[in-house]
Amino acid sequence: xxxxxxxxxxxxxxxxPVLKGTVGPDVVDIRxxxxxxxxxxxxxxxxxxxxxxxxxxxxxxxxxxxxxxxxPIEQLAEQSTFLEVCYLLLHxxxxxxxxxxxxxxTITYHTMLHEQFDRFFxxxxxxxxxxxxxxxxxxALSAFYHDSTNVEDPTQRLxxxxxxxxxxxxxxxxxxxxxxxxxxxxxxxxLSYAENFLRMCFSVPAEDWKPxxxxxxxxxxxxxxxxxxEQNASTSTVRxxxxxxxxxxACIAAGIACLWGPAHGGANEECLNMLQEIGTVDKIPxxxxxxKSRDYRLMxxxxxxxxxxxxxxxxxxxxxxxxxxxxxxxxxxLLKVALELERIALSDEYFVSRKLYPNVxxxxxxTLRALGFPSExxxxxxxxxxxxxxxxxxxxxxxxxxxxxxxxxxxYTGSAKRAFVPVSKRG
Ligand code: ACO
Numbered sequence: 071x072x073x074x075x076x077x078x079x080x081x082x083x084x085x086x087p088v089l090k091g092t093v094g095p096d097v098v099d100i101r102x103x104x105x106x107x108x109x110x111x112x113x114x115x116x117x118x119x120x121x122x123x124x125x126x127x128x129x130x131x132x133x134x135x136x137x138x139x140x141x142p143i144e145q146l147a148e149q150s151t152f153l154e155v156c157y158l159l160l161h162x163x164x165x166x167x168x169x170x171x172x173x174x175x176t177i178t179y180h181t182m183l184h185e186q187f188d189r190f191f192x193x194x195x196x197x198x199x200x201x202x203x204x205x206x207x208x209x210a211l212s213a214f215y216h217d218s219t220n221v222e223d224p225t226q227r228l229x230x231x232x233x234x235x236x237x238x239x240x241x242x243x244x245x246x247x248x249x250x251x252x253x254x255x256x257x258x259x260x261l262s263y264a265e266n267f268l269r270m271c272f273s274v275p276a277e278d279w280k281p282x283x284x285x286x287x288x289x290x291x292x293x294x295x296x297x298x299x300e301q302n303a304s305t306s307t308v309r310x311x312x313x314x315x316x317x318x319x320a321c322i323a324a325g326i327a328c329l330w331g332p333a334h335g336g337a338n339e340e341c342l343n344m345l346q347e348i349g350t351v352d353k354i355p356x357x358x359x360x361x362k363s364r365d366y367r368l369m370x371x372x373x374x375x376x377x378x379x380x381x382x383x384x385x386x387x388x389x390x391x392x393x394x395x396x397x398x399x400x401x402x403x404l405l406k407v408a409l410e411l412e413r414i415a416l417s418d419e420y421f422v423s424r425k426l427y428p429n430v431x432x433x434x435x436x437t438l439r440a441l442g443f444p445s446e447x448x449x450x451x452x453x454x455x456x457x458x459x460x461x462x463x464x465x466x467x468x469x470x471x472x473x474x475x476x477x478x479x480x481x482y483t484g485s486a487k488r489a490f491v492p493v494s495k496r497g
Contacts, residue, residue, distance in 0.1 A: 082107045093128060110479045117374070120301075122309065123470070126159060126462055127300045134378035134427075138298060139163070147385045152293040152455070153177060153263050156235055159298055159462040180236035181257035181266065183244075184214045191248045200245035200450045201330045207241050208234075209323030219317035221468055230318040231461045238454045239263070243270030246447055264290040267454070272442060284396040285441055288389050292437065295382045295430055296452050298459025300375070304329040308460040309467050310476040318464055325460045326453050332369075335452040339445045341370035342435030345404045345411075354411055362420050370432030371415060377425035383432055390433040393440045404436050 074085045075098045084106045087099040097120050104110055113119045128137040136143040139158050146155055150164075157165045157173045165173060190210055194203050211233070212219050218230035244254050247270075255270045265281045268289055273279030299305070308325040312318070329335035348357050361368045373380055394400045412428055415421040438448050467473050 077103065077107065079107055079109055094130070104479075110481075112481055115374075116301075116306075121306060121476070122301065122467065122473075124301070124463065124466060125162065126466060127298045127459070129300050129375050131373070131375035131377050134376060134381050136299070136381050143295065143381050144385060147291050147294050147382075150294065151262075152290045152297070155294050155297050156458040159458050160231060160465065176232050177236045177263065178257075178259050178266075180233050181240050181259075183237060183240055187211075187214055188244070188254060191244055191254075194248065196249060196251060198249070200242070200249060200446055201326065201336075201453070203245040203248070204241065204450055204453055205323055205327050205330070207245070208238070208326055209320055211237065212317045212319035215319070219319065221312075221315055221317060224469075227318070227465055227468060231465060234318065234322055234457050234461050238457045239267040240270060242447075242450045242454050243267060245450060246271050246443075249446070262286065262290070264293065268441075282396065284392060288393045288396075288437065289441065291385065291389050292434065292451065293455040295385055295434075296455035298456070298462065301463075302374075303331070303334050304456065305460055305463050308464050312464045312467055313473065313476040318461060321464055322457060322460055325456070329453055329456065330449055335449040335456075337369055337429070338431035338435045338438070338448040338452065341431050342404075342439060342445050342448070344369045345407050345435065348407050348411070350403065351406055351410045354407065354414060358411075358414060358418065368411070368415060368421075368426070370435070371421065371428055372424070372426040373429045376427060376429065379427045380429040382430035383428040386430055386433040386437065387428075390437040390440075393437050397440050399440055402436065402440070404439075408433065408436060 073088055075088055077084045077086055084103065086103065089097045089099050091097065100111055111119070126139065128140075129135065138146060138155065139162055141150075141158070141164075146158075150158075153174055154165065154170060156177070157170065187207075187210070190207055191203065194206075215230065215233055218226045218233060220226045240257055247254050252274055255273050257266050257270060261269060261281070265286050268281070268286060269279050301309075304325040307328040308321045311321040311324040316324075332340045348354060358368075360366055390405070391400070394402055394405060399405075412432065415426065415428075421427075435445065435448060438451060439445065443451065
């Protein structure tokens with residue numbers, strides 16, 4: 071393709087540079103467009119706009135490809151561990167054995183929370199949604215770890231990144247335990263990241279908790295599948311918040327708030343609710359009718375970028391089968407509903423013509439429920455996993471000498487300038 075694109079409006083003509091990524095479509099650089107032509111572009115939801123340059127994650131939505139630092143998600147999910155993927159996302163390369171051991175040690179030794187931090191949880195109602203607790207508690211980290219909030223200092227940036235990856239499972243498990251009225255379980259340094267998290271969620275002082283390798287591996291894989299996903303809504307929120315120089319804990323709290331929405335991270339909770347509402351396979355045709363008449367959406371289907379099968383959904387489907395088998399629920403009626411719903415949707419003109427395929431959330435709800443989590447916790451687990459993606463993208467932005475505060479423009483469609491009328495003279 072050409073190195074420049076010509077833009078003409080009225081009697082003005084502007085040559086715009088065309089940028090090339092390693093892979094993916096070329097990008098027209100419109101940074102000077104307004105200065106040279108007096109017009110803006112209009113792109114609500116950024117469907118045609120790249121907001122940054124990034125080396126972290128690549129998605130080819132038409133082909134259903136997801137790469138982290140060049141490595142396909144399927145290979146990472148199969149052969150790597152979540153902590154290794156964290157290192158990869160943060161640092162750009164897979165670690166050597168020594169680097170991995172050091173990283174694992176660092177994350178493990180940052181998992182505890184300041185003792186006073188635990189008092190925060192008591193301020194919430196027991197029936198608070200755990201995502202509400204996450205937004206508040208993670209934001210509060212900046213009130214405790216002042217020595218890692220200076221965004222100008224690369225060492226502090228790295229320390230806050232480690233703290234966030236390490237402390238997120240501890241906060242998430244506390245949010246869960248608080249809702250149950252059970253005592254908080256402290257992290258243990260001899261356990262893996264996923265094992266530690268499951269133990270903090272499910273062990274009680276009255277009895278021993280034994281790790282199950284199949285379930286631990288499934289948890290780890292679910293974390294890998296959710297670790298990063300390019301410039302999605304919550305990641306863009308983190309970058310936007312960070313572009314003003316806000317500290318990383320505050321930025322991640324902003325990302326959690328965005329993730330909570332049902333069109334984003336809240337979809338797995340909504341998807342499980344939907345499957346439960348459908349209940350049995352014979353109710354599917356009626357349900358699909360409602361989707362087609364636009365009464366509601368088929369949750370766990372469709373994606374802004376994937377116009378093909380979400381590659382994470384395939385891994386999640388396999389993991390779902392493994393977990394259900396392990397916990398003796400391979401005849402779970404919800405799995406039957408999901409499989410049949412998927413089969414119908416993939417052959418139905420309504421979904422096919424709109425390129426609506428299962429996304430990662432379609433099977434994650436059933437899997438997480440089988441692991442023992444209530445649906446309110448699903449988005450929390452997503453937040454735990456996505457923290458590394460958010461913080462890697464935030465770090466990349468701060469390291470970029472060209473980054474600017476995010477400040478979109480608008481088409482103003484309100485009143486033109488008019489004179490103020492005192493209340494006594496208004497009709
Ligand atoms: N069910 C039924 N129809 C759908 C669905 C769906 N899940 N998703 C999109 N469509 C239809 C729309 O009605 C629209 O049809 P039309 O062209 O006839 O008007 C068309 O497909 C395009 O939809 P948009 O809303 O323009 O697509 P967009 O890219 O903005 O939305 C989104 C993407 C929000 C993910 C959407 O597909 C959706 O709401 N899915 C359900 C929620 C979900 O599963 N979210 C998880 C996303 S993955 C993640 O966050 C990890």
